[in-house]
Amino acid sequence: MLGWALTFFIVAIIAGVLGFGGIASGAASIAKIIFFLFLILLVISLVANALRGRGPKV
Structure with missing residues (x-):
């Protein structure tokens, strides 16, 4: 998605x-919209990954 934003830029x-x-x-x-959409999805992905976490290894 970031590649598309760079292309339009x-x-x-x-x-x-x-x-x-x-x-x-x-x-x-269009490049600005795609870039901000990329940032929003990146933050959502990072938060979801942090909330999922990893359980203790047994």
Whole structure:
């Protein structure tokens, strides 16, 4: 998912350099949404892993 965000960010930079403002802003918005979605899922995953924990080894 982080790879997709990076891809859209690069597309936004290239589109901005070439003068395609609408495409650049759209790609930047998509990249931002995907990045924040990645962060939310990362935090949920870390919390779930911490709550699950591991029992004592016998």
